[in-house]
Amino acid sequence: MAAPADYNLLKPLRALLEERSVTRAAARMHVSQPVMSHHLSRLRAHYGDVLLIRRGNRHTLTPLAERLLAALPQVLAEADQLFQLQGRFDPVTSTRTFTIAGVDYAVARIAPALSAITAREAPNVRFEFPPVDARLVNGFPDSMRTIDAVILPHGYLVDQPHVDLPLERWVCLVDAAAGVSEEPTVDELLTRPWVQNLAAREDMNPARRQLQFRGIEIAVAAVTPHFFVIPSLILGTDRVAAVPEGLAAMAITMHPRLRAFSPPLDLAPVHDAFWWLPDREHDVEHVWFRRLLRRVAESVI
Known part of the structure; x- marks a missing residue:
């Protein structure tokens, strides 16, 4: 034996x-x-x-x-997560670490509200933000066992508990000196090289997937897993990228020579959400965490 x-x-x-x-x-x-x-x-x-x-x-x-x-x-x-579980939870004194996976822009989008609320109400609670990658999405649900929540668009995960974040429209981002007309046509944009954010499934982001569903293919010149690198890959070139409107606003503040405009195609907006596993339903710490996520989602612009 x-x-x-x-x-x-x-x-x-x-x-x-x-x-x-x-x-x-x-x-x-x-x-x-x-x-x-x-x-x-x-x-x-x-x-x-x-x-x-x-x-x-x-x-x-x-x-x-x-x-x-x-x-x-x-x-x-x-095992560490198991030993952290408590029958009661006091956010004021808790030193629990919660893990929220997401791409850099998604984390930046929720960070102000999340930080403000927890600084007041749970000053010793910590947060970790691992990146989303293909292994996490394609390995679901096992890949989520050590993660409290993940920020992903609808369509990557379905039929799971979640809290929706406000919708955000897509815009196109270019260098203002790249000679794009005031109201560019689809053909004008398709003749340009594109910068793509590498999403977690099928090697394309939601905007490009929508284009492909319509039979539109783009020439990809550069790919990055980091949204905040996209503006640097556009500056000084004739490239174009489809990015969330909030990211475009941040990018233009940092790089005034960039220009954003509505795409000539009607693209469904970014529909991100916090997702988690249903087996956390009765975890008292996760109950508080989910309430926090709802408050954060209500505060995100």
């Missing part, structure tokens, strides 16, 4: 696999080398695998160790 699992070994296991050295893992965990060697012996006995293989003056991971290393960050994050 296998020995019962000792969950206290999870953090030493991660340190050993990431450092690939008993000495460095011991220093990282602030324990002695004999203690870390003992942890490694117990882990090897538990898994029936050496985990670390010496090759010359360094160690490499066994195939099982590689699999364990890939799984450990999420496992440890879920």
Whole structure:
């Protein structure tokens, strides 16, 4: 019969696999080398695998160790989240960390209201904002186990609990010196190279997806996962990009030579929302968090 699992070994296991050295893992965990060697012996006995293989003056991971290393960050994050759960929640004294995934512009859009409310009412609560990427969207729901909410447009997620953010229209952004007419036609824009924000699915943002559904293809000259990099990729060129109106206003404030105008096509507006997993329904901390998101959504312009 296998020995019962000792969950206290999870953090030493991660340190050993990431450092690939008993000495460095011991220093990282602030324990002695004999203690870390003992942890490694117990882990090897538990898994029936050496985990670390010496090759010359360094160690490499066994195939099982590689699999364990890939799984450990999420496992440890879920364990930390589990131990943070409380039967009661006082935002004034809480030091809970909430995680909201989103692209840079989406986070910037909610940040003023979120920061103002929490500074007054939950001064010790922390927020982390990991970026949205294809792995998160395509790996749903497992990828959301360690995330409290994600900001995504409708269509990327469906049939999940959410709070809608105000709609925002698309505008086109160009360098004012690029020779675009006052009321450019579709053909005029299509002859120009485009800058695209790399979205989380199908390598295109919602605006480009709408164009493609109408049979319109654009020539993409540059792609970035960061909305706030788009203006820099337009300045001094004849490029064009479709961006949310709020981002265009920020960009023009920073770079007055940029110009924004309504696209000659009728594009459905940006329809972002906060999304979360339904299994958080009775988590008292998440109940407060969802109320906070609703207040933030009401305050966003």
